[in-house]
Amino acid sequence: MRxxxxxxxxxxxxxxxxxxxxxxxxxxxxxxxxYKALTTELRCLxxxxxxxxxxxxxxxQDMRRKVHSMLREGKDKKEIADFMVQRYGxxxxxxxxxxxxxxxxWIGPFVFFILAVWLMLRSIRKAGERDRNVxxxxxxxxxxxxxxxxxxxxxxxx
Amino acid sequence: xxxxxxxxxxxxxxxxxxxxxxxxQMNKGEYNPRDIPTxxxxxxxxxxxxxxxxxxxxxxxxxxxxxxxxxxxxxxxxCPECWREHEYLLTLRQRGIPIVGIDWRDDREEAKAMLARxxxxxxxxxxxxxxxxxxxxxxxxxxxxxxxxADGIIRAKHAGAMNETVWREKFASHFxxx
Numbered sequence: 281m282r283x284x285x286x287x288x289x290x291x292x293x294x295x296x297x298x299x300x301x302x303x304x305x306x307x308x309x310x311x312x313x314x315y316k317a318l319t320t321e322l323r324c325l326x327x328x329x330x331x332x333x334x335x336x337x338x339x340x341q342d343m344r345r346k347v348h349s350m351l352r353e354g355k356d357k358k359e360i361a362d363f364m365v366q367r368y369g370x371x372x373x374x375x376x377x378x379x380x381x382x383x384x385x386w387i388g389p390f391v392f393f394i395l396a397v398w399l400m401l402r403s404i405r406k407a408g409e410r411d412r413n414v415x416x417x418x419x420x421x422x423x424x425x426x427x428x429x430x431x432x433x434x435x436x437x438x
Numbered sequence: 439x440x441x442x443x444x445x446x447x448x449x450x451x452x453x454x455x456x457x458x459x460x461x462x463q464m465n466k467g468e469y470n471p472r473d474i475p476t477x478x479x480x481x482x483x484x485x486x487x488x489x490x491x492x493x494x495x496x497x498x499x500x501x502x503x504x505x506x507x508x509x510x511x512x513x514x515x516x517c518p519e520c521w522r523e524h525e526y527l528l529t530l531r532q533r534g535i536p537i538v539g540i541d542w543r544d545d546r547e548e549a550k551a552m553l554a555r556x557x558x559x560x561x562x563x564x565x566x567x568x569x570x571x572x573x574x575x576x577x578x579x580x581x582x583x584x585x586x587x588a589d590g591i592i593r594a595k596h597a598g599a600m601n602e603t604v605w606r607e608k609f610a611s612h613f614x615x616x
Contacts, residue, residue: 367576368576
């Protein structure tokens with residue numbers, strides 16, 4: 281008897297857990313693909329660093345449902361993305377469009393990279409020139425020979 | 439020390455200054471990095487029809503408020519800022535500002551209890567458990583308040599609790615009588 285109650289309680293808790301899983305039906309594989317693509321391209325506005333496919337936030341759940349119902353209405357990916365952008369701005373897209381306002385963001389890293397490579401090459405070249413342009417007089421050459429050759433236990437004789 | 443060696447130090451000081459400035463702005467509430475720039479100002483407010491909070495058989499519809507400027511306030515009993523701004527909404531009501539409330543993702547009974555306890559600043563309250571209106575208005579948190587003018591155009595939006603300062607800065611000019 282006691283076991284019966286336990287099992288019933290377990291089953292109940294299981295079904296409570298299961299009800300949290302969203303099941304969406306699609307009319308075609310293509311629609312499902314569009315759903316998967318959209319929910320990973322749209323940002324959750326509450327957690328901001330998750331896409332709405334990943335997020336458990338309530339707003340994300342509702343946005344998923346909205347995406348699904350719009351797909352069922354026959355809207356295509358672009359229409360749904362535009363719908364969200366109209367309401368939440370470019371921010372809702374993980375990949376913002378390339379336009380005049382976002383050009384700096386898109387091109388900036390490459391500009392910095394080229395600049396860094398140029399600076400690096402320049403400083404390497406300068407260092408090389410500095411080494412080549414060292415002038416020493418004969419006395420210093422002598423001194424160098426002494427240091428190199430006249431070590432008492434220098435075994436290398438070439 | 440050569441002059442060149444100072445450059446990194448100057449860059450560091452400049453960056454620190456920038457960070458300090460942003461932090462101060464954040465603390466003053468002038469800048470919120472989580473704010474999402476709204477695309478909505480100047481556009482026609484989406485029409486809506488939602489069941490009333492008080493009576494599921496009655497509808498709250500945007501068309502009923504056309505012709506005069508009005509406020510749309512999205513709130514929920516789960517939202518602490520909404521409790522905080524409630525008293526100010528009551529003040530606005532006293533000044534004759536029509537506020538339509540949208541009870542978002544909430545428990546019907548709890549919402550009714552809150553209004554019964556604190557007073558009801560709204561001329562009508564729509565019930566939106568599935569974010570129908572919320573998504574349509576690009577709402578991402580509560581409270582959010584929209585100002586819709588006599589022609590049905592959104593003129594202002596505020597994310598966060600309403601207060602006198604916000605009212606004077608963003609809203610008051612659209613209600614010349616207020």
